[in-house]
Amino acid sequence: MAEEKKSDPSTGIAHLLARKNILELSPYRCARDDYSEGVLLDANENAYGPTSLPTNSLDPYDNHNTLERYPDPYQTPMKELFCKYRGCGITPAHVFVGVGSDEAIDLLMRIFCQPAQDKILTTPPTYGMYKVCAKVNDVGIITVPLEKDFSLRVPEMLAAVTPEVKLLFICSPGNPTAKAIPLSVIEAVAKSQYKGLVVVDEAYVDFSTEGSAISLVNQYPNIVVLQTLSKAFGLAGIRCGFCIGGPDVIQLMNNVKAPYNVNALTSEVAINALQKTNVLQDNIAKVLAQRKVVMEKLNNLDFVTEVFPSDSNFVLFRMKEKALECYKQMADGGVVTRYRGTEIHCENCIRVTIGTEEENNKFLALLETTFKALQG
Ligand SMILES: Cc1ncc(COP(=O)(O)O)c(C=O)c1O
Missing domain, CATH: 3.90.1150.10 (Aspartate Aminotransferase, domain 1)
Structure with missing residues (x-):
């Protein structure tokens, strides 16, 4: 199984911001991280095959991943296609694949926000999961409402951040506002005195004429972007989302995620979709x-x-x-x-x-x- 080049999370913004216990974590490792071919008797799978197959036209045996085997923990072929599609000089080391972008929202909070101490900043009206996730993780919430026309109030946001604010969520295009935030505004927040991560949720980006903040990721290590196959790609049912950011942040997400978070059927459908974007x-x-x-x-x-x-x-x-x-x-x-x-x-x-x-x-x-x- 292809293993990605590992980034060193002891350097960069991830090291400055992440919780100490996360930085010290020895991630789960399996034998398949090192050996993925041959007679595979390492993972207590069932060599007699799956007891059920998809009822639609998918043929799981077309894929190198058969259903009785655990899926690729890093989803490198999918990430390569995603990078090719999005461009902007990103590589698989810049991409985390999750069970929808909701998984990435939760992981970012668990990695960067110390429960009962740290906070996130949101700009209502906005996507409800930021608040739910913060509550689940016992993370505080500072809210700076949008203007009436749903643009960001950047000076007020910057005045509201405290050292405890580790994540600042910008939903663009917004839900429920439908309004895209100009990249120049996102850049201004990233360049400001705010020291935490700027999380740009781009679930709806493919319907917008404003470009993606992925184009800013290489320049600003404090920007991470969330995208998903649930909306424009029409694949909400497979639960597949992405977080794109600096390799140090992405490495921590890979360390913390469940080992086989993205399943083989999802992977096959996502790969097909990223190959055939017509x-x-x-x-x-x-x-x-x-x-x-x-x-x-x-x-x-x-x-x-x-x-x-x-x-x-x-x-x-x-x-x-x-x-x-x-x-x-x-x-x-x-x-x-x-x-x-x-x-x-x-x-x-x-x-x-x-x-x-x-x-x-x-x-x-x-x-x-x-x-x-x-x-x-
Ligand atoms: C702004 C926003 N972000 C993220 C999500 C979650 O997407 P996913 O299906 O990838 O978990 C949604 C879903 O409605 C959304 O509206």
């Missing part, structure tokens, strides 16, 4: 065309007071009233959206994912009839 481009074009139509139609509804610009595969819009009731009744009527009215700056707002043309039409029709019925 389907990805077609699907992005379809989503963007439908996004335009949905936004135009929402803008034409007299009870919709604001349709926020979108750099993403969803749209956030504000209703003049009754958004919660409308959301509930639409769900009962078979169209499930997300009510976001309890979030700061999102009063009476609903977030709707761009679906197929048919789904979008159904949503728009139901929204109109539901609101009219609510008005009586």
Whole structure:
């Protein structure tokens, strides 16, 4: 099994920021780290083969990884394809592969935040998992809300950071805001007096015209970027996400992760997707065309007071009233959206994912009839 060139986490920003117990960790090692070919009697697998195969068209025997064997712990072939696709001079040593980007969020907190002492900074309204993960890990949260137009309030953020803040999350494009943060703003935060890591969550980056902060990673060792196959690649079901950053940070993530976190079926599908990105481009074009139509139609509804610009595969819009009731009744009527009215700056707002043309039409029709019925 290919083993990656190891980075030395005793140098660089990882050494300055990570918890002492993590820096001292001797990671789990298996015989397969050193020997991966021949008669494999080292890992207590079952040489008589799997008792079940995928029911769809996947053929697990096409892959060098058969299902009765543990998967590649480092996923190097997948990382190589990912690096080729993203460019920006990154190598597999800059990439961690996880069970969705949610795994990376949790790992970063466990590596860099001392429970009951350290903190993260978030900019609500934002992705809910930062808070959940912080709570699970007993990590404090400092919040600096976005402006009303959902841009970052950088001076306020920099004034709010304390030495305990180890991770500052920037979601770009934001969820639920759909707004991309310019790379120049991210760079300004990375260059500032703030000493922790800047985590740029780019789950929706492929729907945006703003470039990826991966282009900043080689220049700024304090930037890490999260990406996923769950959105533009349409592979939420396989649970595959990436963290891209300096090799010292990535090495610590590899040391702390479960040894075989990414399974063989996920790996096979992800590798196929990264090899054949023409389907990805077609699907992005379809989503963007439908996004335009949905936004135009929402803008034409007299009870919709604001349709926020979108750099993403969803749209956030504000209703003049009754958004919660409308959301509930639409769900009962078979169209499930997300009510976001309890979030700061999102009063009476609903977030709707761009679906197929048919789904979008159904949503728009139901929204109109539901609101009219609510008005009586
Ligand atoms: C901003 C953001 N980050 C991360 C995630 C999680 O992605 P994954 O499926 O890779 O865990 C989501 C999922 O909705 C998201 O909206």
